[in-house]
Amino acid sequence: MDGFLDYLLTQMWEELLLVLLLWLPLLVLAVVCAATLDKLEPRRRRGLVPLFVVMLALAAVLFGGAWVLGQYGLAWRTWVQEGLAALLWLTGLSTGILTVVYGGRWLRAWRAGWGQAAVCLSGLCLASAMLVGTVMGGLWCMGPGERVITYAGRKAILGTWTWMGRSYELYEYHGPLVRGAGPMLVDWDESLVEGAVNVPWGTPW
DSSP states (O other), X not given: OHHHHHHHHHHHHHHHHHIIIXXXXXXXXXXXXXXXXXHSOHHHHHHHHXXXXXXXXXXXXXXXXXHHHHHTTEEEOHHHHHHHHHHHHHHHHHHHXXXXXXXXXXXXXXXXXXXXXXXXXXXXXXXXXXXXXXXXXXXXXXXXXXXXXXXXXXXXXXXXXXXXXXEEEEEEBOOSSEEESSOSOXXXXXXXEESOOSOOTTSOO
């Protein structure tokens, strides 16, 4: 019973930290960004609005696309997932910086003391969201090194996982953008693999 309680408290603490360090800062930045767009003159608004729209579109494609693909037993190829994640990180950082800079101008004019505090809070929220988002997003988007091979006369993807050693998995090939979400075989014969160059098959599985 004590072990279950400890596990439950640990999970609750992790969820609370995630809310405090990622989701709440993102919510604050979204509110400041929306208010800033309302206050900005049209010339500067034209610079922030496209960035904000592109960021939302990239997030929808990356995370929404991953969810939809998962319903059909598919997943993004590693290069697609990591490329989209890198673009999302860059646009998120740019949008956040512009939000804090532009928001700081009208926040300071809004109320001297409270406005400066709001600017500092926005900067802290940006730093927290980018730090936690970078770590969690980096862990989530990392995929195996991939190469297209032929297994038993059928095109497949050989995935190489490197973490405290090296392991290999076979995934179904579904084109240059997506692959099978899970390994296509649990036990497979490396002698049936064609097209894998410089693969140290002696490495423990």
